Amino acid sequence: MVFKRRDKRSYVKIARDFVYPKGGFRRAVQYVLHRMRRLPDQPHRIARGVFAGTFVNFPPLYGVQMLSAAGLAWLLRGNILAALLATFLSNPLTTPFIAMGSIKLGHWMLGMDVKLTFEFVVAAFAEAGVQLWYNFCAMFTGDVAHWDKLIDFFWFLFWPYTIGSIIPGILFSFLTYYLTIPAVHAYQKLRASKSKERAEKRSALRARLNAVRLGSKSATSGDDDSPGAP
Numbered sequence: 001m002v003f004k005r006r007d008k009r010s011y012v013k014i015a016r017d018f019v020y021p022k023g024g025f026r027r028a029v030q031y032v033l034h035r036m037r038r039l040p041d042q043p044h045r046i047a048r049g050v051f052a053g054t055f056v057n058f059p060p061l062y063g064v065q066m067l068s069a070a071g072l073a074w075l076l077r078g079n080i081l082a083a084l085l086a087t088f089l090s091n092p093l094t095t096p097f098i099a100m101g102s103i104k105l106g107h108w109m110l111g112m113d114v115k116l117t118f119e120f121v122v123a124a125f126a127e128a129g130v131q132l133w134y135n136f137c138a139m140f141t142g143d144v145a146h147w148d149k150l151i152d153f154f155w156f157l158f159w160p161y162t163i164g165s166i167i168p169g170i171l172f173s174f175l176t177y178y179l180t181i182p183a184v185h186a187y188q189k190l191r192a193s194k195s196k197e198r199a200e201k202r203s204a205l206r207a208r209l210n211a212v213r214l215g216s217k218s219a220t221s222g223d224d225d226s227p228g229a230p
Contacts, residue, residue: 048078053086
């Protein structure tokens with residue numbers, strides 16, 4: 001097949017690349033920013049897409065993050081591809097900080113006095129995931145479903161996480177929005193200038209080639225019209 005990989009990646013390598021992309025996060029971020037700048041759209045539409053993609057990085061929308069970014073970008077009449085690219089700002093390195101900051105802010109906004117540690121949050125997510133899977137399997141095995149861990153997870157983590165993510169999500173989204181417009185505008189202007197310069201060089205080169213060809217034809221025509229020897 002034309003698009004088939006020559007070296008098939010193992011599941012371990014796929015998981016490793018998901019956690020730590022090939023070439024490092026710096027190269028991945030540079031690639032995303034480069035792709036955003038080269039999008040063929042108006043700067044304000046690209047900025048709206050970046051706004052949408054940045055915002056969905058904050059709420060706990062795991063599994064539907066890209067779909068949410070595309071839907072929000074469509075509502076804002078922004079560039080959907082820019083929104084999808086902006087979701088990569090949320091990665092295994094940034095997500096723990098976003099989650100902890102949002103949960104703590106949500107607890108403060110809701111007046112909850114709960115001692116939070118990173119280990120406690122990770123354990124709560126793991127217990128909720130295990131119980132959710134157990135309840136799903138219980139539909140087919142006849143076992144009794146349990147909801148205590150999921151209820152505690154919703155009220156003490158998921159709900160505060162959702163509430164606390166709104167303010168920083170909006171702030172960072174507006175920040176990226178106002179940074180994207182001049183950056184894309186300057187890049188598109190520079191690219192248009194370079195394209196115009198290349199077009200002018202090609203036109204000048206064609207003009208010189210045409211001049212050389214006309215000169216060669218004139219010289220050949222002059223030789224043919226000269227009187228022959230007696």
